[in-house]
Amino acid sequence: MSEISVIMPSLNVRPYIEKCLGSVVSQSFKDLEIICVDAGSTDGTLEIINEFARKDSRIKVINSDIKSYGYQMNLGIRYAKGEYIGIVETDDFIDREMYQMLYNIIVQNDVDFVKGSYREFMEQNGRTIVSECKRTKIKQNYLGRKIYLEKEPEARLLDLNHIWSGIYSRAFLISNNIKFNETPGASFQDTSFSILVGMLSKTCIYADMADYFYRIDNPDSSVKSDSKINCIIDEFKYAENELNNRNIAYDYKVENMLKQIKVNIYKWNYSRLTESSAKEFSENIREEMIRLLNDRDFMTRIDGKSNIIDSVEIMLGEKEDVLAYSENAEKNTVDFIKRLMNKKRIMLVCAGDYADRLLFLQEYSNQDCDIEIVDNNSTKHGLMFHGHIVKSMSDIKEFYSDYSIIIANKYSADELYNQICGLVNGKIDVIVYDDLPQREDMIRIFNRI
Structure with missing residues (x-):
């Protein structure tokens, strides 16, 4: 049995798959099970994956009959045999030492998950341009130490969405029945997964490392799709239903944090959409956002965080949106x-x-x-x-x-x-x-x- 099972969901990523898969098979940590879950690529992606698989017995190829990032991820986890689960999105790549470093940390500290940060990159004329600085909003006092989340519940949701820069205990995921939302396509299913992992974990480490390289120049990336108007609403509904069904109790600090996260991510979604799509999104969240503005306890507890109120008012059309940059x-x-x-x-x-x-x-x-x-x-x-x-x-x-x-x-x-x-x-x-x-x-x- 392999120590780490790396799940790699793919759909028509031919320009990127060779670099991505090459970075995984060349890891210094060799005890990997590499599970490629392809959802019916028609551009030659699957042929490249199969060629890799012929040369490396660690690679298992699974054909998904459903084009859904969440379904592909759940399928990969279901087939996985490793002690830990890693995720690499197939337009990105990873540093040769990433899994060795993550493995050392999780084994030595016996935690439910370890997450590092990441760096952005793009390619131009055969050159790979990589940022030097890691992308993270985690404060230094939370980095590099074992966090007992029942004692520090505010640390549960410090780093959402970047699910691929870490590894997770497979036993933890299975025992808590944590699954991805199986909505169509790649539709921000990492959001609900991040929330469930954070809310159901007992221990974690946010590692002070950035060995995952996240591509910012893929024109087919879900973050650039104007058709995915309401997908982020579905993700929060899915996470909230899962938590409610489990009768998960959390204190007001975590509840407030979840509400603030929702507003911030809704605002991100609103700002990336075209005017007509943003208007449709606004109408779909209007009642919920008005309830939030009328929630006196919440408003009292976020005293001083006017950006939350500004974001809600912008999405409701009561205040003019600001540019992404000045x-x-x-x-x-x-x-x-x-x-x-x-x-x-x-x-x-x-x-x-x-x-x-x-x-x-x-x-x-x-x-x-x-x-x-x-x-x-x-x-x-x-x-x-x-x-x-x-x-x-x-x-x-x-x-x-x-x-x-x-x-x-x-x-x-x-x-x-x-x-x-x-x-x-x-x-x-x-x-x-x-x-x-x-x-x-x-x-x-x-x-x-």
Whole structure:
């Protein structure tokens, strides 16, 4: 019996399947059962999978007669024999060490699940462009330790949807009868699965690692489909019915967290839809959202979180929606693109998420530009960041007269500017980018110019 069963659902992913499956079979952790569940691909995907299976006996190919991500996942879990369940979506890929690291953590700590974070990537002209920074909203004090969820119930739902960046005890899933919602297609079934796992687990670890690579340039991704208007409503209904049927009791903190999560995910869905589809979605959630606004206990407990109320009012048409990014964020992006095209010499201050977004864009643009990176965090000095060595802030003294200095930081721009002025003994011209779009939006802006 294998230690980890990796479920890989597929449907017409020929451009991506070889890279994806190749990253799984080449794992340093060899004790894998690889279960490929194909839902009737017609583009050559299944032929590529079968070719892999002929060369690697660990691969089992299952043909699904239903085109449903949830059904495919349940089918794979039903056939799985491993102690643990992993998931890899077949347009993504994983680092060679991912399953070895996750396995070590879950075995040493005996928890129901372990989840890491992930990094985004896209491909262009045969090049793979990968973000350096992991995507996570989990606070540092929750990372890397065993969490007893009955004692810390607020940790149950810290990381939803990214179900593929971890592994789960198969015994835990089976004993709790946790199954995916078997709605048609790929329709956000990871949402209800995440909620059920979080609510029914007793222990977990959020690992401080990011070895899963999530593709952001697949035009057929469900997040880009305008036809999936109400699927997210179905996911919450499914999760809530499952919890109600089990008589799961949870305190008001978790109940409030579930309501806030629902509002945030509903708002995400609303914002990604076209105007007509968003209007239809709004009508379908109107009664529920009005009840939420009239829930005095909930409103009292979220005192100070005006973004929740704003989101509800936007979805109800009572307040104008805001862009995914501000005009200033677009202005900063255009400014950076022009500097790249004009071969400006650039010094980026702070090797964090904003610098990562800028360098992601620079790699995508394929513009050759002289770039230096400095950071005031000494633990980063000497490390590689998008192919550049991170230097000390004191190195600004050597470069500042020949480079455009850009502070790429959302929260500490003023502090960094004052530090720079202190280093050069006077005020100098510095460009501040304290507002930037997400990577996908930056690429769209670049392609529009």
